[in-house]
Amino acid sequence: MKHEIPYKIYLSENELPTTWYNVRADMKNKPAPLLNPATMQPITAADLAPVFCDELIKQELDDNTPYFEIPEEIRDFYKMYRPSPLVRAYCLEEKLKTPAKIYYKFEGNNTSGSHKLNSAIAQAYYAKKQGLRGVTTETGAGQWGTALSMACAYLGLDCRVYMVKCSYEQKPFRREVMRTYGASVTPSPSETTSVGRKILAEFPGTTGSLGCAISEAVEAATSTEGYRYVLGSVLNQVLLHQSIIGIEAKTALDKYDVKPDIIIGCAGGGSNLGGLISPFMREKLRGEADYRFIAVEPASCPSFTRGRFAYDFCDTGMICPMAKMYTLGSGFIPSSIHAGGLRYHGMSSILSQLYDDGLMEARSVKQTEVFEAAEMFARVEGILPAPESSHAIRAAIDEALLCRETGEEKTILFGLTGTGYFDMKAYEQYNDGKMTDYIPTDEDLARGFASLPKM
Amino acid sequence: MKHEIPYKIYLSENELPTTWYNVRADMKNKPAPLLNPATMQPITAADLAPVFCDELIKQELDDNTPYFEIPEEIRDFYKMYRPSPLVRAYCLEEKLKTPAKIYYKFEGNNTSGSHKLNSAIAQAYYAKKQGLRGVTTETGAGQWGTALSMACAYLGLDCRVYMVKCSYEQKPFRREVMRTYGASVTPSPSETTSVGRKILAEFPGTTGSLGCAISEAVEAATSTEGYRYVLGSVLNQVLLHQSIIGIEAKTALDKYDVKPDIIIGCAGGGSNLGGLISPFMREKLRGEADYRFIAVEPASCPSFTRGRFAYDFCDTGMICPMAKMYTLGSGFIPSSIHAGGLRYHGMSSILSQLYDDGLMEARSVKQTEVFEAAEMFARVEGILPAPESSHAIRAAIDEALLCRETGEEKTILFGLTGTGYFDMKAYEQYNDGKMTDYIPTDEDLARGFASLPKM
Numbered sequence: 040m041k042h043e044i045p046y047k048i049y050l051s052e053n054e055l056p057t058t059w060y061n062v063r064a065d066m067k068n069k070p071a072p073l074l075n076p077a078t079m080q081p082i083t084a085a086d087l088a089p090v091f092c093d094e095l096i097k098q099e100l101d102d103n104t105p106y107f108e109i110p111e112e113i114r115d116f117y118k119m120y121r122p123s124p125l126v127r128a129y130c131l132e133e134k135l136k137t138p139a140k141i142y143y144k145f146e147g148n149n150t151s152g153s154h155k156l157n158s159a160i161a162q163a164y165y166a167k168k169q170g171l172r173g174v175t176t177e178t179g180a181g182q183w184g185t186a187l188s189m190a191c192a193y194l195g196l197d198c199r200v201y202m203v204k205c206s207y208e209q210k211p212f213r214r215e216v217m218r219t220y221g222a223s224v225t226p227s228p229s230e231t232t233s234v235g236r237k238i239l240a241e242f243p244g245t246t247g248s249l250g251c252a253i254s255e256a257v258e259a260a261t262s263t264e265g266y267r268y269v270l271g272s273v274l275n276q277v278l279l280h281q282s283i284i285g286i287e288a289k290t291a292l293d294k295y296d297v298k299p300d301i302i303i304g305c306a307g308g309g310s311n312l313g314g315l316i317s318p319f320m321r322e323k324l325r326g327e328a329d330y331r332f333i334a335v336e337p338a339s340c341p342s343f344t345r346g347r348f349a350y351d352f353c354d355t356g357m358i359c360p361m362a363k364m365y366t367l368g369s370g371f372i373p374s375s376i377h378a379g380g381l382r383y384h385g386m387s388s389i390l391s392q393l394y395d396d397g398l399m400e401a402r403s404v405k406q407t408e409v410f411e412a413a414e415m416f417a418r419v420e421g422i423l424p425a426p427e428s429s430h431a432i433r434a435a436i437d438e439a440l441l442c443r444e445t446g447e448e449k450t451i452l453f454g455l456t457g458t459g460y461f462d463m464k465a466y467e468q469y470n471d472g473k474m475t476d477y478i479p480t481d482e483d484l485a486r487g488f489a490s491l492p493k494m
Numbered sequence: 495m496k497h498e499i500p501y502k503i504y505l506s507e508n509e510l511p512t513t514w515y516n517v518r519a520d521m522k523n524k525p526a527p528l529l530n531p532a533t534m535q536p537i538t539a540a541d542l543a544p545v546f547c548d549e550l551i552k553q554e555l556d557d558n559t560p561y562f563e564i565p566e567e568i569r570d571f572y573k574m575y576r577p578s579p580l581v582r583a584y585c586l587e588e589k590l591k592t593p594a595k596i597y598y599k600f601e602g603n604n605t606s607g608s609h610k611l612n613s614a615i616a617q618a619y620y621a622k623k624q625g626l627r628g629v630t631t632e633t634g635a636g637q638w639g640t641a642l643s644m645a646c647a648y649l650g651l652d653c654r655v656y657m658v659k660c661s662y663e664q665k666p667f668r669r670e671v672m673r674t675y676g677a678s679v680t681p682s683p684s685e686t687t688s689v690g691r692k693i694l695a696e697f698p699g700t701t702g703s704l705g706c707a708i709s710e711a712v713e714a715a716t717s718t719e720g721y722r723y724v725l726g727s728v729l730n731q732v733l734l735h736q737s738i739i740g741i742e743a744k745t746a747l748d749k750y751d752v753k754p755d756i757i758i759g760c761a762g763g764g765s766n767l768g769g770l771i772s773p774f775m776r777e778k779l780r781g782e783a784d785y786r787f788i789a790v791e792p793a794s795c796p797s798f799t800r801g802r803f804a805y806d807f808c809d810t811g812m813i814c815p816m817a818k819m820y821t822l823g824s825g826f827i828p829s830s831i832h833a834g835g836l837r838y839h840g841m842s843s844i845l846s847q848l849y850d851d852g853l854m855e856a857r858s859v860k861q862t863e864v865f866e867a868a869e870m871f872a873r874v875e876g877i878l879p880a881p882e883s884s885h886a887i888r889a890a891i892d893e894a895l896l897c898r899e900t901g902e903e904k905t906i907l908f909g910l911t912g913t914g915y916f917d918m919k920a921y922e923q924y925n926d927g928k929m930t931d932y933i934p935t936d937e938d939l940a941r942g943f944a945s946l947p948k949m
Contacts, residue, residue: 045506045507045573046507046573046574047507047573049504051500052500052501052502116876118500118501118502119501119585119875119876120876130574130648148603149876149877150872150876150877150878150913152915189873189876192872192873193585193873193874193876211918211922212667212915212918212919215918215919215921215922215925216878216915216918216921218921218922218925219869219872219878219921219925220872220873221873414674417605417647417674417675418644418647418648418675418676419648420574421571421574421575421604421605421644421648422604422605423605423671423674458605460607460667460671460915460916461915463666463667463670463671464667464670466670466671466673466674467666467670467673470670470673470674
């Protein structure tokens with residue numbers, strides 16, 4: 040085969056972006072402010088200071104500054120695994136016999152196995168710069184915890200991870216990666232926090248949830264001298280850091296004069312999708328270009344497609360600020376049948392606003408269809424994708440198959456957020472034909488909505 | 495930090511090598527020929543035809559042709575994950591406070607997680623071209639089996655893997671990766687072959703060995719219409735394919751006028767080391783340049799440093815051709831305490847000859863020291879290395895520390911063959927302080943040597 044565009048487009052190190060892009064600066068309708076749950080008033084920097092690092096609070100609350108410089112120390116760290124490759128999926132195109140041109144931005148080429156590292160190093164850096172001793176966080180599937188432990192090991196910062204108990208037990212290898220990077224890993228709920236003890240007393244056999252682990256990590260940070268809490272998704276600051284994905288992708292495509300028609304990303308809390316689309320969304324917001332953006336979420340946890348746009352708690356313990364977002368309610372519990380990540384009840388406020396404004400589409404997909412796409416992709420493209428990323432693969436394949444029907448030569452870009460090496464239990468289920476689908480009933484959803492705060 | 499040489503040197507796709515290099519062509523003392531165990535005569539292409547693909551037999555037996563063209567189809571596959579990055583280990587250098595300059599060629603950037611894919615695709619390609627239906631092989635830790643299953647999935651070839659039983663049980667996730675790529679995986683010894691049944695009858699509780707799995711895979715290939723056997727290391731053809739590692743590394747270094755003083759690789763069967771050093775060894779053999787080459791092997795399986803240079807069986811069942819190599823005897827059984835791969839009793843004939851001719855050094859390292867190096871490397875360089883690769887890391891660190899003492903600014907190149915994502919059980923052992931070392935006694939070795947054939 041002869042191709043003008045290479046299989047992989049690598050930018051050189053001196054093309055590594057020097058700034059992150061803050062999409063809020065170009066949004067006409069800004070995302071609604073976080074509320075202080077005690078006062079129900081927009082949260083202030085002072086309110087947040089016990090929880091987050093000062094510099095990150097500035098980034099969190101700044102709706103107007105379009106570009107933030109990436110400190111040189113962070114850029115040095117990025118150079119260990121960035122710029123990440125933009126891949127032309129020639130083999131997938133051939134397999135699908137589609138006239139569509141498919142590209143993916145691959146963020147799994149690092150030991151954390153996902154894009155989470157982009158924000159982990161930024162958050163750890165600002166904590167270190169503030170003279171803190173350590174950070175706390177929660178992790179579900181383990182990608183964020185792994186990323187944070189890598190960043191902290193690099194900077195010599197203590198890292199305490201609350202890992203959802205069922206993951207702690209089912210994913211011992213993830214836990215060991217974090218320990219190898221020197222992090223302490225506590226199964227949540229635990230006896231180490233009052234919110235953990237309360238939940239354990241109420242539900243003795245519980246295997247935990249992300250919302251509960253967040254509550255524990257926040258409590259651990261605010262009650263320990265020299266510690267702050269950091270979070271791997273949802274927040275504005277995280278989308279800011281993740282904009283590096285989109286900026287690199289756009290730079291690489293621009294080099295070859297390629298303009299995507301459709302941009303697709305999986306959406307749990309929204310960090311990858313928000314980062315990937317940001318520089319393209321900038322052009323759309325400014326009327327300079329048009330793109331279709333598609334958020335892909337699991338049918339079992341459909342925040343965008345079946346959720347409500349409302350203020351909600353970010354955590355089960357209701358100690359975090361409240362955010363206006365598409366949500367299923369903090370009391371919504373995704374079925375344990377669902378193997379594929381993206382289990383968070385809410386969604387980034389930025390993406391929620393863009394979606395509500397009609398600037399973005401969303402769709403949900405069933406996990407058996409997701410793993411079918413994952414397996415096909417693995418076999419032809421050679422990368423075993425994370426279940427989360429495979430939601431985007433599914434949608435990209437569906438769009439490419441549509442092009443086969445219509446004959447349209449659309450250009451599709453999707454985010455391949457990570458690899459699935461620590462998800463082989465789910466692949467085993469699929470390989471054994473034992474994977475089933477779960478779609479919440481209206482009653483299931485009603486129970487979640489009942490947990491929404493009365494405003 | 496400002497660096498002239500980037501963290502990662504990526505060659506472009508059109509710099510991907512177009513030929514493999516056959517180091518035998520430049521060796522004055524050729525490696526001793528394989529022997530037919532039935533006749534004790536040098537093996538012929540006809541002898542090998544039932545076992546190996548025709549084109550691979552040609553490559554195996556050709557001691558004189560220096561370059562073999564890489565078919566375009568294989569090059570297309572290579573483009574999915576090659577050229578692989580050559581990394582300047584700035585962070586490791588800083589950590590070690592060494593004046594040495596350290597580079598590593600990273601071969602773990604693909605789903606098989608190691609360099610094995612370089613030969614897997616070549617062997618699968620020639621099988622496909624010959625019109626075969628499938629291939630059989632054995633796998634120990636699982637890297638080779640994974641690589642082969644990926645190559646076969648890509649080409650639509652059936653893949654049957656005999657996996658050493660203890661690995662099959664201890665590494666279910668490796669097994670699932672192979673299944674995801676459509677391979678069938680059988681724990682060895684099994685009831686599916688006569689050699690397997692014989693071993694099971696003799697040792698009912700055995701958890702298998704690499705030598706036994708080889709015997710089963712060879713029997714399965716030779717007794718099934720349209721199948722051949724393929725092997726991931728040791729053989730001349732494998733070193734030929736793996737020369738792409740060294741050729742790329744040398745091209746990248748030449749671009750920046752960097753000449754390594756010391757080149758280090760881990761050595762189990764020798765495929766990575768042989769591939770990495772080949773273009774440099776060419777210059778040494780031709781008197782054009784000098785380099786120090788260091789093979790690093792585990793203290794628990796010290797083929798080079800404590801073995802004998804003799805004809806030996808390659809497999810337990812003694813059905814494969816015999817090779818002259820540094821060996822501990824096919825009856826040598828590495829301790830189950832040893833977690834870190836590289837457990838094969840023998841060594842590539844090519845490397846054995848080079849070592850015997852004094853063109854290469856060898857040293858052995860203890861596994862606790864290997865994991866100490868692995869953890870340090872993971873924390874500063876951000877890549878969680880495979881235990882096998884970490885043998886090379888250990889030696890590279892030791893050489894760099896020596897430079898710190900002497901003040902010499904040596905340039906060190908080592909092969910980082912793969913990632914350790916499927917080896918977290920071993921890391922857990924190390925993290926828990928439960929890893930111990932094992933060094934075979936002279937009596938242990940004598941038992942192995944007793945299994946050497948009488949010539």
